[in-house]
Amino acid sequence: MKLYVVGLGPGEQSQMTVKALEAIKNSDTIVGYGVYVDLIKDIVEGKEIITTPMKKEVDRCHMAVKAAISGKNVSMVSSGDAGIYGMAGLVIEVLSEYENHNVEVEVIPGITAASSASSVLGAPLTHDFAVISLSDLLTPWEHIEKRLSLASEAGFVICLYNPSSKKRADYLNKACEIVMKNLPKDTPCGFVKNIAREGQESVILTLEELKDAKVDMFTTVVIGNRTTKIVDGKLVTPRGYNI
Numbered sequence: 001m002k003l004y005v006v007g008l009g010p011g012e013q014s015q016m017t018v019k020a021l022e023a024i025k026n027s028d029t030i031v032g033y034g035v036y037v038d039l040i041k042d043i044v045e046g047k048e049i050i051t052t053p054m055k056k057e058v059d060r061c062h063m064a065v066k067a068a069i070s071g072k073n074v075s076m077v078s079s080g081d082a083g084i085y086g087m088a089g090l091v092i093e094v095l096s097e098y099e100n101h102n103v104e105v106e107v108i109p110g111i112t113a114a115s116s117a118s119s120v121l122g123a124p125l126t127h128d129f130a131v132i133s134l135s136d137l138l139t140p141w142e143h144i145e146k147r148l149s150l151a152s153e154a155g156f157v158i159c160l161y162n163p164s165s166k167k168r169a170d171y172l173n174k175a176c177e178i179v180m181k182n183l184p185k186d187t188p189c190g191f192v193k194n195i196a197r198e199g200q201e202s203v204i205l206t207l208e209e210l211k212d213a214k215v216d217m218f219t220t221v222v223i224g225n226r227t228t229k230i231v232d233g234k235l236v237t238p239r240g241y242n243i
């Protein structure tokens with residue numbers, strides 16, 4: 001049986017790959033967090049749907065694995081790319097704990113938020129960049145601080161995932177303060193909320209302004225480097241070509 005781990009892209013179906021669509025069509029059972037299953041509700045009609053709340057990731061993987069072992073083709077869906085802050089690794093690990101099964105895992109990539117956010121803002125990721133999540137649920141905050149500090153010192157453009165939540169309302173502020181030790185206050189930055197979903201909103205602003213910006217858990221943030229600039233209202237990091 002197949003256990004597909006499917007990245008759905010940022011939101012709208014036109015940004016989902018054909019392969020992802022085929023995997024979902026070929027599945028008897030769809031497993032995922034409710035919000036993601038909702039994004040594809042019109043293509044999963046008639047299929048068994050298993051949704052679990054957030055923070056029940058391990059349970060969700062066991063449910064998906066058990067459904068596949070019982071003889072069903074299963075798609076476990078996540079937003080963006082399922083292998084980038086997604087469930088792909090956990091599915092592989094959980095399946096390895098079961099013996100004598102005939103389940104084959106296939107990870108199907110999707111457009112990750114860094115990519116979709118960057119396209120909305122312009123072209124800020126044309127050179128080396130680092131992706132850092134500000135969520136300290138699974139990573140100690142000191143590690144996150146170190147990554148922010150070293151990535152900005154090394155000149156990477158930085159793309160932030162999970163920039164804020166109700167419990168972590170000031171994390172973006174703290175992150176900007178760390179980065180400001182290595183970058184000028186007027187460094188061009190941007191963020192995009194609800195990419196490819198209802199209410200999409202994008203803002204280009206300076207690092208100093210970003211420090212006090214209101215962002216939520218459906219926002220992706222881009223912090224430029226010393227070469228990033230604003231060209232015709234778009235955020236651009238030049239690759240270095242002479243024009």
Ligand code: SAH
Binds near residue numbers: 082084
């Ligand atoms: N697997 C996902 C990332 C999951 S982590 C991917 O590859 O995109 C969750 C974080 O991703 C969010 O807090 C946000 O920072 C970002 N994100 C995911 N989808 C988004 C969207 N449609 N709009 C804005 N940000 C998004």
